[in-house]
Amino acid sequence: MRDILQILRLTWRAQRGPLIRGTALAVIVVAMGVALLGLAGWFITAAAAAGLAGIGIAFNVFQPSASVRFLALGRTAARYGERLLTHDATLKALTDIRVALLRGVLALPFQTLSRLRGAETMNRLVADVDALDGVVLRLFIPAVTGVTLYVAAFPLLWWLTDLTLALWILASFTLGCGMVLVWAGRHALAPSRRAEKALQAFRIRLIDLLRARDDLVVYGRLPEQTEAVQLAEARMRENLGAIDRLERRAGLALSLTTTLATGTALALGGVLVARGAITPAQAALGFFVALALSETVQPLRRGLADLGRMLDAARRVTRLLPDEAAVGVPARPASASAPEAASPALEMTDIAYRHPGAEAPVLQGFSLTLAPGACVALTGASGSGKSTVLALAAGLIQPEAGTIRLAGRPIDELSETRLRAEMTYLPQRSMLLGQSFFDMLALADPDLDEREALDLLEAVALSATVAARGGLHAALKENGAGLSGGEQRRLALARALLRRPRLLLLDEPTEGLDRPTATRVLGAIREILPETAILTASHRKAERDWADRLIAMT
Numbered sequence: 001m002r003d004i005l006q007i008l009r010l011t012w013r014a015q016r017g018p019l020i021r022g023t024a025l026a027v028i029v030v031a032m033g034v035a036l037l038g039l040a041g042w043f044i045t046a047a048a049a050a051g052l053a054g055i056g057i058a059f060n061v062f063q064p065s066a067s068v069r070f071l072a073l074g075r076t077a078a079r080y081g082e083r084l085l086t087h088d089a090t091l092k093a094l095t096d097i098r099v100a101l102l103r104g105v106l107a108l109p110f111q112t113l114s115r116l117r118g119a120e121t122m123n124r125l126v127a128d129v130d131a132l133d134g135v136v137l138r139l140f141i142p143a144v145t146g147v148t149l150y151v152a153a154f155p156l157l158w159w160l161t162d163l164t165l166a167l168w169i170l171a172s173f174t175l176g177c178g179m180v181l182v183w184a185g186r187h188a189l190a191p192s193r194r195a196e197k198a199l200q201a202f203r204i205r206l207i208d209l210l211r212a213r214d215d216l217v218v219y220g221r222l223p224e225q226t227e228a229v230q231l232a233e234a235r236m237r238e239n240l241g242a243i244d245r246l247e248r249r250a251g252l253a254l255s256l257t258t259t260l261a262t263g264t265a266l267a268l269g270g271v272l273v274a275r276g277a278i279t280p281a282q283a284a285l286g287f288f289v290a291l292a293l294s295e296t297v298q299p300l301r302r303g304l305a306d307l308g309r310m311l312d313a314a315r316r317v318t319r320l321l322p323d324e325a326a327v328g329v330p331a332r333p334a335s336a337s338a339p340e341a342a343s344p345a346l347e348m349t350d351i352a353y354r355h356p357g358a359e360a361p362v363l364q365g366f367s368l369t370l371a372p373g374a375c376v377a378l379t380g381a382s383g384s385g386k387s388t389v390l391a392l393a394a395g396l397i398q399p400e401a402g403t404i405r406l407a408g409r410p411i412d413e414l415s416e417t418r419l420r421a422e423m424t425y426l427p428q429r430s431m432l433l434g435q436s437f438f439d440m441l442a443l444a445d446p447d448l449d450e451r452e453a454l455d456l457l458e459a460v461a462l463s464a465t466v467a468a469r470g471g472l473h474a475a476l477k478e479n480g481a482g483l484s485g486g487e488q489r490r491l492a493l494a495r496a497l498l499r500r501p502r503l504l505l506l507d508e509p510t511e512g513l514d515r516p517t518a519t520r521v522l523g524a525i526r527e528i529l530p531e532t533a534i535l536t537a538s539h540r541k542a543e544r545d546w547a548d549r550l551i552a553m554t
């Protein structure tokens with residue numbers, strides 16, 4: 001519940017004005033409904049009584065009927081305003097939460113971030129934020145409206161009718177309906193949670209099925225995966241069905257409770273009239289007010305049916321929300337001291353690093369020095385720590401011991417912008433964001449011009465491919481699907497070269513290229529970036545021959 005309150009606090013803080021106005025209008029809508037029915041009941045009964053007593057001609061019908069019209073029209077207008085304000089405020093607050101959440105995800109340590117599965121995380125974030133709209137619209141506003149109405153209706157009813165009648169109406173509604181709502185909320189908790197889990201499982205399994213379709217076919221596992229998707233869907237439907245049934249039962253129980261409460265209020269009114277404590281018109285007013293008050297309890301039904309889903313979503317969301325002052329990228333000092341021209345481009349001294357959860361450190365006392373314009377290749381068996389050295393040099397993970405300097409300055413003292421401007425990292429697998437060759441390159445340089453793009457593509461031996469696909473701006477599939485592995489690799493490499501960094505970190509840059517193309521591309525890198533220091537993780541002979549020096553990892 002603490003997490004739900006935290007979400008409420010955030011929404012309140014972001015949209016206080018519209019929420020106050022919207023909630024006030026929600027109270028006015030129900031209050032007008034109660035007043036409308038109460039007044040109409042009193043009016044009809046009082047007019048009938050006056051007619052029976054033969055004084056109908058003296059009865060003022062104009063004032064009550066004008067009030068009835070005002071209440072009926074006013075209620076419609078207030079309802080319109082309330083929906084507009086509360087929905088708008090909720091959606092805007094959820095947008096803020098969504099942005100803050102994405103910022104929170106981006107601020108996660110690189111290690112945690114690299115373990116996240118993109119589709120699953122995105123799916124979860126979207127579904128969780130969607131689930132939170134009910135916190136304000138189906139819990140907070142109906143609850144505030146209900147409590148306000150009961151608190152205001154009790155003294156008014158007492159004043160206009162009788163204490164016993166007012167007490168009965170208040171007690172039967174708060175206790176009777178309260179018990180039904182608590183029962184519904186408790187019983188819906190588990191199916192609501194299960195339905196949400198099944199929905200997530202359904203989406204994730206479906207995404208897996210679509211993404212890994214070829215592998216599933218090859219290993220003959222397509223029918224199993226399809227069945228897993230259908231199973232998750234069936235479980236989701238089953239639980240949604242359980243929630244719907246429970247909600248209908250709660251609706252029925254609420255209707256019975258309110259019918260019993262209003263019926264008893266009518267009977268009680270009759271007794272009080274017989275005793276001469278109130279007039280028939282006052283009894284009618286009490287009965288109709290009780291009838292109208294039932295409007296306060298029904299909206300809470302849906303909110304409580306979804307409570308389990310909202311609780312889980314709120315817990316996950318608040319866990320990921322960054323501190324108020326946190327910014328998108330991990331905080332780095334903003335210092336931007338000038339590079340020292342005589343210093344090595346990269347200096348790693350006595351580095352120790354252990355992956356989270358690993359028993360032994362992958363690096364211990366590791367050192368290297370890289371002069372400007374030099375090219376060093378890290379070699380060694382798979383798993384010996386080559387990519388880890390690159391990730392450390394890129395500032396993506398921090399060493400447990402030792403120092404890393406870029407052009408003489410410790411990298412943890414460089415601002416994020418400066419660090420990224422001076423160093424570029426090409427990991428083993430890259431995302432090719434964009435819809436064309438040009439878009440994909442422009443990620444590294446928004447001011448890229450076509451001439452520069454074509455020259456670079458020529459340097460990485462991609463000109464023929466670009467021409468065959470219809471040019472720089474021809475539409476490509478998502479993440480470069482449809483290009484060969486080697487073509488995708490060269491495109492990612494061209495993008496890295498565009499930055500013209502002081503230090504270039506390459507993880508197996510020519511993987512997937514034949515020897516002549518690899519040699520040509522590697523030659524082009526040194527030609528384009530003669531001053532750049534290059535550190536590469538290499539298995540291939542072409543890359544080892546290309547480097548000035550080799551460092552064997554053990």
Ligand SMILES: Nc1ncnc2c1ncn2[C@@H]1O[C@H](COP(=O)(O)OP(=O)(O)OP(=O)(O)O)[C@@H](O)[C@H]1O
Nearest residue numbers: 111355356358362381382383384385386387388389
């Ligand atoms: N995020 C991680 N969490 C835990 N262990 C990891 C993580 N990343 C890598 N490792 C482990 O650290 C060791 C070094 O991995 P690294 O990727 O640096 O090796 P590598 O030499 O680049 O291998 P390859 O040549 O196959 O790319 C391996 O044993 C690997 O299993």
